[in-house]
Amino acid sequence: MDGYVSSTITKEIPLRNGFMKAVSDVFPLALSVFTYGLAFGALANNANHFTWLETVSMSLFVFAGAGQFTILSLLQQDATLWTIAISTFLINARYIIYGLSLGRDLGPVHRRHLLWLSYGITDESYSVGTMQARQGKLGLGYMAGACLVVLLAWVSSAAVGYQLGGFITDPARFGLDFAFTAAFLGLLIVMLKHRSHFLAAGLAVIASVAAYQWFGTSGAVFAGAAAAFAVGVYSK
Amino acid sequence: MTSNTIFIVICVAAAATFLTRYPSMALSRYIKVSPRVERGFHYVPIGVFAALVAPAIFYHPTVDGKIEWVYYVAVAVSSLTAWFAKSPLWAMISGVLIIALLRLI
Numbered sequence: 042m043d044g045y046v047s048s049t050i051t052k053e054i055p056l057r058n059g060f061m062k063a064v065s066d067v068f069p070l071a072l073s074v075f076t077y078g079l080a081f082g083a084l085a086n087n088a089n090h091f092t093w094l095e096t097v098s099m100s101l102f103v104f105a106g107a108g109q110f111t112i113l114s115l116l117q118q119d120a121t122l123w124t125i126a127i128s129t130f131l132i133n134a135r136y137i138i139y140g141l142s143l144g145r146d147l148g149p150v151h152r153r154h155l156l157w158l159s160y161g162i163t164d165e166s167y168s169v170g171t172m173q174a175r176q177g178k179l180g181l182g183y184m185a186g187a188c189l190v191v192l193l194a195w196v197s198s199a200a201v202g203y204q205l206g207g208f209i210t211d212p213a214r215f216g217l218d219f220a221f222t223a224a225f226l227g228l229l230i231v232m233l234k235h236r237s238h239f240l241a242a243g244l245a246v247i248a249s250v251a252a253y254q255w256f257g258t259s260g261a262v263f264a265g266a267a268a269a270f271a272v273g274v275y276s277k
Numbered sequence: 278m279t280s281n282t283i284f285i286v287i288c289v290a291a292a293a294t295f296l297t298r299y300p301s302m303a304l305s306r307y308i309k310v311s312p313r314v315e316r317g318f319h320y321v322p323i324g325v326f327a328a329l330v331a332p333a334i335f336y337h338p339t340v341d342g343k344i345e346w347v348y349y350v351a352v353a354v355s356s357l358t359a360w361f362a363k364s365p366l367w368a369m370i371s372g373v374l375i376i377a378l379l380r381l382i
Contacts, residue, residue, distance in 0.1 A: 069366035095283050102291040112290055122289055129293040135325070136297040142321050144305030152303060159299040164329060171322040216377030219348070220369055222333045223355040227368025229326035230359035241323045249328035250335045262328045269324025273317035 056182035063169060063186030069227075070165040071194035073220035077106055078195045082202020084113055093203050100199035104160065104192060107258055108132045135262035139167040143184075146174035150181050161188020163195075168228050241272035347379035 078100065085096040103109055108129050115125050139162050147155065158181075166187040173179040233239055245265035252264035310318075337348050355372030359365065 069369055073369060091283065092280065095280065095287070098284070099287050099290070102287055103294050104291075105294045108290065108294060112286065116283075116286065122286065125286055126289045126293045129290045130297060133294045133297045136294070137301040138321060138325065140298055140301030140303075141305045142318055144302035145315075145318060147302075148306050155302055156299060159302045160295065162298050162302070164325075168322070168326065175319070214377075214380065216351070216373040216375075216380065219351055219355075219376045220373050222330055223351070223369040223372030224365055225326050225329045226352065226355050226372070227359040227365030229323065229330060230356055230368070231363055231365060232323055232326065238320075238323055241320045242327045245324035245327035246331040249324075249331050252328075253332035253336065258329075258332070261332050262325055265324040265328025265331070266321045267324070269320040269322075269327070270317040273320030274313050276316070276320075 056180070056185075059178075059180045059182030059184075060186035063173075063183045064190055066169045066173070067165060067187045067190045070168065070224050071190050073224045074106075074163075074165055074191055074194040075198040076217040076220050078198025079202035079205065081106070081109055081113075082199040082204075083206055084110070084202075085199070086203045086206045091203075093200070096203045097196060097200050100196045101192075103129070104163065104195060105129070105133050105136075106163070106195070132257070132259055134259040135164075135266075136162055138262065138266050143167060143170055143174070143179075146171070146179045147181075147184060150184075154181055158184050158188060161185075161192055163188075163191050164225070165191045168225070172228070172232070237272055237276035240276075241269040244268040244272060347376055350379060351376035 081100065082096055085091040085099070086093075091099075099109055099112070103112070111128055111132050112125055115128060120128075140159060143162065144155070147158070150158070161184075166184070169187050170179055170184055173183050229242060233242060245268045248268040249261035249265035253261040256263075334349075334352055337345065339345065351372045354375045355368045358371040359368035362368070
């Protein structure tokens, strides 16, 4: 099995060790989340005239980057509640893939823990979680640590971004617009170890670039995941 | 828009997002799959990361109608850093520093 590593969960990993490992692993991604969150907070203040409490509440309860930006835009256009609900679901539909993938690796974790862990599933926590699963070391502590760090980065940055308001008019000036792309580029490249991985990545790039034009980020993620999944199924 | 309306929107959006997160995670453990399909799932992260990155690079907007070449330099620097340092953190730091410096120049 070229490049395949079993993701058997190791129950013996102490919660605290897993938690601390997650904190250090997810830290670079949390930095990019923070910059993104600053922009959300500033936008909620400047463009939508949210109160500070509304801004922080949205980041805390919805906890979905692209989804929240979309909601701000829809509110400006006086969209109906149904439109907002359906759009939010579609924008965040990639979490269905993340849930299916991570849920298998978190097999022995109790269902009541899954309930709150699933709330913390984001691009970033999924990224580090799945890397850990490949080493057979994914556990409750690790996933909780990853989710919590990303949540704290997201909510605190929205709170700070709201206060800074007009000061962050051009994040691109500091290269912050590139942080998200660079972090995921790094994660992708670190994962490429075998020929079949490169093939999966290549096909995912083609599929996602084609799908993005019509279906946006979630469509691109579904197409990329499907292409890589097919390579995995047919690789030896 | 009243504060009440915004809080209703927040609740609805939170519920819609939760529906994408929990059911698939809870159901995944009850779905039995063959080893081939299981292997396919282990390739999904590669596809997801590629899909999060590729459109951002491919559809990066032009500046005043011109290709922003510094962006692509930063992509190259980040990629090389990730390859040699095997670290997403250094990939991010190097990319952000390069693009900020080049834009300054």
